[in-house]
Amino acid sequence: MSLSKFDKFKLYVFLIAMVELISIIFGAVLFGFNVVFLAIVIFVISIVMIILLLYAREKEKHDRIVEVSKILGSDAKEAFAYGDIGMLTYDENFVITWMSDFFISREINYIGEKVTKWLPDINRIFQGDEDSIVLEFQDAYYEIERKADSQMLFFKDITYEHQLELSYENEKVVVGLIHLDNYDEATQYQEEMNISIIDSEIKQPIIDWAKAKGMLIKRIKNDRFMVVLNETIFAKLVEARFSIMQEIQKTSDSYAIPITLSMAYARGTTDFQQLDEMLNNLLELAQSRGGDQVAIKKFGEDVKYFGGNREAQEKRSKVRVRVIAQTLRELIEQSHNVIIVGHKEMDFDCMGAAIGMSRIVSTYNKVVSIVYQDGDMEEKLAAALNKYSVQLQARLNFVNEIEALSILEESTLVIMVDHHNIQQTNAPELINRAKRIVVIDHHRRKTDFSFMPLLVYIESGASSVSELITELFPYQLSKVNVSEEEATIMFTGILIDTNRFKSRTGSRTFEAASQLKSLGADPVEADELLKDNYAEFELKTGVLKYCEKLDNGVIVTPYGGDTLLSRSIMSQIANEILSVQNIEAAFVIAMIDDDTVALSARSTGNINVQVIVEQMHGGGHFTAAALQRKDGTVEEIYSELKNVLANYFSERKNENESDTAS
Structure with a gap:
């Protein structure tokens, strides 16, 4: 038990008195009686003064206790003892002057010490930020309140209640879904023996893992399990970073089959219907982001993700494309007119998809319009549209948002292409007012929709939306009439999004490119549309001087020049950086206007730039992502990026160490 300042004072007085007494004895031996007599008189006077001082301090302490009793009432001691409540008083310097028996029984004694030194967090009460606080000390939890207009604090031991609350929180129900990505595709043409091997090597470990962790697991579909667990078990899963995902990846790789896991966990509420709705949305999110990841949501909080370290595989089948085409056709036929909306700063893929979708709608003799904002597109696209203006304006109907709002009706179908977030759209008011919306995109979903779409076709494994739209052409009731110029713009969209077929390119990509070629797309003309002029070449060369090579095959280019860069130039520079040997990811940071800083990220496929940029509140997909921020600087974004990369x-x-250990 620590001594108070007053107890220490009494100890020091005792020691001084003993030193004086010893000195008197030695003086008597050395100097004789007269000197000793004088010393004894002085010693007695000192002792009397000390006794009087000690008496005064004890009386002051007693008076303080009486004063406290008067404040609280004559039965205060018994009442507070019964309620297990402690009290302490302090002076104007926050020095503790008295502590009740509540503290003595717990061997807590800080009389003479500053309460703010003993409990630094108590300042929140003194500053008026909070009326009461809960603090932990000596393995117990106390709720502390300050008595108004007095220098007194009350302590309530709530350790038992805290343990009950903690136990309640730890036992709350968490529900999850575990989905085997690509299972049907991987086993569709396998022999029974091979399927049984896949099941025993992939499905059974999932069941064993769930049971070993204490979860209840039930198979609800051939490729899906449902698990029930509590918060304690869930915390251990998060700590282990859902190690089963790495185990399944390792097994799948050894058998050369593209099976991964998509997992969803919903928590934070006792409403089972709410949990069920959250769970289904979360699994859809995980899959639409490419699978191989975990989506987690606590009620009232944002979605969090784990994993996603592999690029999405092509999962859409010809059957799925046909079903989407049929559903889309029915929605078009039920509509009075159709409006196609792209994202801000439209690029070739966005415009190509809008043009392709417009030609599909035209086959059903419906009035179709493309929302087009002057100046809100990439420079090379603007040049291409200007070059083909006569041919395009004769076949396509371009409108601005105000004109689009004037033709919006209850039965109007609005189709969002190359984006799915209202913050990215070039016609936000139109999306807010529209009753019937379709989403067609290839970016990984970031969060839930802020609107209610009738149809969602998001394929993060596709190279581009132009590829997705091209695949819909053969499944229309009549041939889709696409001109050479329109096909060339769509082909250019695929060309850019695949970095000239170097990344995110699957067999379906080449099939779509071949189909566009048969419709008149000119690859040479597409290449010509993408060529830089000398000023652009000079600008890119100047920006590349700012490149900085970091660890793990990353190059960051924090451009500090005076020239404002366009987002298209930034993405082109990032793609060029990837041509450097042993470089896996490139990040370009620059100002795009006087008060907006942007970041463009590109990857070869070994680093998930979407996950990185999402941590900075941006978005995109596995190999291409971006963000822009108002009132930011290049230096701030660069510093934040380095922390996120670390x-x-x-x-x-x-994760790799966990995988190796397992």
Whole structure:
């Protein structure tokens, strides 16, 4: 038990008195009686003064206790003892002057010490920020309140209640879904023996893992399991970073089959219907982002993700494309007119998809319009549209948002292409007012929709939306009439989004490119549309001087020049950086206007730039992502990016070590 300042004072007085007494004895031996007599008189006077001082301090303490009793009433001691409540008083300097028996029984004694030094967090009460606080000390939890207009604090031991609350929180129900990505495709043409091997090597480990962790697991579909667990078990899964995902990846790789896991966990509410709705939305989110990841949501909070370290595989089948085409056809036929909306700063893929969708709608003799905002598109696209203006304006109907709102009706079908977020759209008011919306995109979903779409076709494994739209052409009731100029713009969209067929390119991509070629797309003309002029070449060369090579095959270009860069130039520079040997990801940071800073990220496929940029409140997909921020600077974004990169590679290292250990 620590001594108070007053107890220490009494100890020091005792020691001084003993030193004086010893000195008197030695003086008597050395100097004789007269000197000793004088010393004894002085010693007695000192002792009397000390006794009087001690008496005064004890009386002051007693008076303080009486004063406290008067404040609280004559039965205060018994009442507070019965309620297990402690009290302490302090002076104007926050020095503790008295502590009740509540503290003595717990061997807590800080009389003479500053309460703010003993409990620094108590300042929140003194500053008026909070009326009461809960603090932990000596393995117990106390709720502390200050008595108004007095220098007194009340302590209530709530350790038992805290343990009950903690136990309640830990036992709350968490529900999850575990989905085997690509299972049907991987086993569709396998022999029974091979399927049984796949089941025993992939499905059974999932069941064993769930049971070993204490979860209830039930198979609800051939490729899907439902699990029930509590918060304690869930915390352990998060700590282990859902190690089963790495185990399944490793097994799948050994058998050369593209099976991964998509997992969803809903928590934070006792409403089972709410949990069920959250769970289904979360699994859809995980799959639409490419699978191989975990989507987690606590009620009232944002979605969090784990994993996603592999690029999405092509999962859409010809059957799915035909079903989407049929559903889309029915929605078009039920509509009075159709409006196609792209994203801000439209690029070739966005415009190509809008043009392709417009030609599909035209086959059903419906009035179709494309929302087009002057100046809100990439420079090379604007040049291409100007070059083909006569041919395009004769076949397509371009409108601005105000004109689109004037033709919006209850039965109007609005089709969003190359984006799915209202913050990215070039016609936000139109989306807010529309009753019938379709989404066609290839970017990984970031969060839930802020609107209610009738149809969602998001394929993050596709190279581009132009590829997705091209695949719909053969499944229309009549041939889709696409001109050479329109086909060339769509082909250019695929060309850019695949970095000239170097990334995110599957067999379906080449099939779509071949189909566009048969419709008149000119690859030479497409290449011509993308060529830089000398000023652009000079600008890119100047920006590349700012490149900085970091660890893990990353190059960051924080451009500090005076010239404002366009987003298209930034993405082109990032793609060029990827041509450097042993470079896996490139990030370009620059000002795009006087008060907006942007970041463009590109990857070869070994680093998930979407996950990185999402940590900075941007978005995109596995190999291409971006963000822009108002009132930011290049230096701030660069500093933030370095921290996010450090966390990303640290987590990857931990996952790899966990995988090796397992």
